[in-house]
Amino acid sequence: MKSGLFGFLFAMWILILVGGGIVVVILGPITVSGFGEFDMFIGSVIKAIVAIILVVIWILILSKLKNLIFKKEIKS
């Protein structure tokens, strides 16, 4: 059981590292132009939406992992 928890911790860490890479690669370059003084605001809104989608995907993957690692324990 305990190895399962350590495995889940390690999987979360890998997900953070990979997620960080995705955030830098996808969110970093997003810039909006053509809206004058609203450029930064619109850019930030788009970044926020993408970030929320990434977080939701991260949680879904984590839920799948949880069910996979703790299948027996959660059912009992």
Place this chain on the structure above:
Amino acid sequence: MIELILPAVASCIVAFFVVFLMTPLLIKLLGKKNLTVKDVNKKEDVMVVRPGGPSIIIGIIASEIVLYAFLQLNEILAIIITTSAAFVIGYVDDRKVMGGWFKPVALAFAAIPIIALGTYDSNLAFPLFGTVQIPVLYLALIVFMIPITGNTINSIDVLNGVASGFMVIASFSLSICLFIVQNYEIAIVSLPLGFVSLAFYKYHKVPSKIFPGDSGALTFGAMYGTIAIVGGVEILAAVALLPAVINSFLFLSSVKRIVEHRQVKGKPVEHTDDFLLKATDDKTAPVTLVRLILAGGPLSEKQVGFAIFKLAVFSGILAIITAFMMGVSL
């Protein structure tokens, strides 16, 4: 760096001894006022005083004032104000039972001093991949971070000594990470959290003489979150906190709503005849870290605590490895 040694040593001594000496007095005072709760994991009817938050916050404020006298950093003011606000929120919840949404919303407001004092850097640093600039989004991150760290530590405060012991490991790991990324001033500012937790652990460990209560747990969590923000080590802080994050994640994903533990009907853990802890078969009970640890068989309260500490040490090591990875770019 050398000039930081004296403030570091002075603040750590103040942090440790203020809590170490004040907590017995607080235990006596709370006992006289009959502010006690039953320790449900003891065979006999053992009553334990709470909350221990007042001695924790006084230790933190005293040590951070010592640091402020030497360093005059706005970051220290942000830590003192936000952590004090979190203490007040927790203390209100200790004295009067509030709804499930009270603490997250109130803690979001407690984060405002960090923004008002401008003690943050909106560049979010990731290991291996570098930084991403998210000026507006980062403000939202600050507002979310304090409720998350506060409630995460609060949710792990389920057994004797766990919250304070866990905080000792997580906060010292974070301090080491701050030294590795060469943010020496904030590393020193973060040290009192570890020493305050260590001094409180002396009275909180099995068998507890005092419980931190919401005021203590939220104070620990809010200070940890504030250090993560002002030190620009949000990701490292999240990694060091992973066992507590897992606990919150498991709980929320099983109950599927923001709710206080006391509002959940099903019990995740019960006692054997010899008063060991064992996981229940209750389908309505939330999945928690303690329940998963106990899935392998009944354990004593102390053994469960040490299992959580082992996980904390493991995630602390991962955080330190991640700190070294901050200097590496792909």
